[in-house]
Amino acid sequence: MGEKSLQKKQYILETARKIFSEKGYKNVTMKDIVEACDISRGGLYLYFGSTKELLLELLQQESDETDDTLTRRITEEDSAADILTLFLKEQKKEILQKKNNLAMAVYEYSFEERDKKNSILRKQFDAGTKIVEKLIESGIASGEFYCENPRGAAENIMYVLEGMKINSQTIGITESMVDEQLLYIMQGLIIE
Amino acid sequence: MGEKSLQKKQYILETARKIFSEKGYKNVTMKDIVEACDISRGGLYLYFGSTKELLLELLQQESDETDDTLTRRITEEDSAADILTLFLKEQKKEILQKKNNLAMAVYEYSFEERDKKNSILRKQFDAGTKIVEKLIESGIASGEFYCENPRGAAENIMYVLEGMKINSQTIGITESMVDEQLLYIMQGLIIE
Amino acid sequence: MGEKSLQKKQYILETARKIFSEKGYKNVTMKDIVEACDISRGGLYLYFGSTKELLLELLQQESDETDDTLTRRITEEDSAADILTLFLKEQKKEILQKKNNLAMAVYEYSFEERDKKNSILRKQFDAGTKIVEKLIESGIASGEFYCENPRGAAENIMYVLEGMKINSQTIGITESMVDEQLLYIMQGLIIE
């Protein structure tokens, strides 16, 4: 695939992201993509065979970016509390993001693939839990945090985040609600 | 509508519940219902005009039942901790329920109606939060619980439950994971 | 069929007339009639097997009434000009009538039965032509009218009336337009 083709592929992906963000997963048709991209029906099929392929490629790209961000951050030598705060801020942004937010599409896609193992969401959740757990343990070691059950606390935090994420897509959530909860979480860890 | 009709309507609803439970919301067609019920196309339309109508009626029934259960329980004279434990047990059942679980369908439906106000999920969430808050306050008054921010704690609990609910529908969750979290929640409140 | 049944039949017919008047022929369904009459589906079928039957019975009744009116009028001993004026007034009423006007339904019905002989419209038209022709001849005999071709004039008048009738149902027609034409017709006959 030549340079020009790669550009076109990327263009289609970006357009598709907008549409998935607006309409979710199941409501998006190949026709929607074709029309939004203003390309021919056949032209789209040269690059992607289905909306599923499109979404998966988008998620792959997103996952790559996130990995990068996280890795870069973790290697910095900030305190555990600082890194956790950064992590939560990142999560907050995701929860409240209005434009180009694939969350709804991903949920719908996951419903579709419910019984299959290779879940993107599963990896994300497990990775997040592990990071948070490590940070808590590191915070305990450095005397920043007090926590009797780091694993449980980490899972608890991840579920809260997940709960806010889904609520944001269904019944909505305000920034102050998110802030309150993030504060609540940090207060539960930090030694007064 | 006669006695017999009501029975048939109920039969359709029960069949529809099975299907919604298996296929979610958007994937369910009137044809699916018709075939599962083994009735005629037109026959179904006598009772329900769309899958939306079907789902909403199912949710109404479910909501009525839940209201009953909750009310009955609250009036009993148990301690706050006992009632909260009961509430969480009920939630656990919902989270882990495999058969006839409308959760996925409700999420999908909520995505569809995301911009509208009259959300079933919103009501459920707000009502749940209020109940938990009251229970925490009542537990503090009776000396069972210690909590500096009952409202925040209540919301925290609700988000955890919501997080487990959605995870159960996407990446799955085990009973022991749920138990751990419920224990974690109760330990955060109870005075040791 | 008992007294009560006859009343019910008449009630259905009157209700049907309203509906045919509003929606024409093809757009009227048995369901429309059933709902407007607030009777059961099966109940309607006891009296009428189709919308066609309903319309035909309505037209029969109307035709009976018209015959009566015309006969009564003709037998009176007015002048030809007076009777023709009365006839045209009657036609004017029909052309402009807004409520319970079956004209549109009759046209649609005639389209449906275009190739069949037994046309209600045919009878009406021929009868009308004959009447007008006789009146013109009688007017000539009495010195009221001047006309070289009574048959042609009668047909001409009938076509004008027909033209106004159909226009009234399609593009609309005002009372003054009708009056103008009727005046034009009479002036063409009366000796100045």
Added chain:
Amino acid sequence: MGEKSLQKKQYILETARKIFSEKGYKNVTMKDIVEACDISRGGLYLYFGSTKELLLELLQQESDETDDTLTRRITEEDSAADILTLFLKEQKKEILQKKNNLAMAVYEYSFEERDKKNSILRKQFDAGTKIVEKLIESGIASGEFYCENPRGAAENIMYVLEGMKINSQTIGITESMVDEQLLYIMQGLIIE
């Protein structure tokens, strides 16, 4: 839309004309068109979204042709009587035309759209009336015609034509009947 597509569109229109001519408007379904054209369901929808769209496009084409014909004729330097005779001959052809005659479909369509302003029939009728009126006035000026009320006469003629047109679609009309009337009309105008 390419050359080939335009040909296909025209082919569909011509086929549709046949069907409208045979079955009117309301009785024609997209399925009828599809079958008559021997194309696929979806294929038809590429060109026309409904039978209404089809009919309107047909009428547009017809109207364009008529405009051309009329314009060409009017610019010729014939006498008023000659032109009027030509106009009536054209009308006669329309009235008696058996094949591909959209009259019935247009009437039905007009019933459907009865309360709307932008009527095709209205434009046709008004345009026709104006033309006839001008011709009569021009004939008076040139000494060919005698007429005290050109407007009334023009409307009269148009109603007669309209009456014959609708009768042709309902109860039928013979060529000799039409000829008689056209003669009657011309005799009413020409100075003996």
Added chain:
DNA sequence: CATGAATGAGAGTTCATTCAT
């Protein structure tokens, strides 16, 4: 590579008509 016409499966919906009660 790219186009867009074409196909056909499938979902939604409405009614005429029947029939057990």
Added chain:
DNA sequence: GATGAATGAACTCTCATTCAT
């Protein structure tokens, strides 16, 4: 007589997918 639940045929419309150009 009267009811209204039930059936199934018929129609509308939309897309995923293919394929000749």
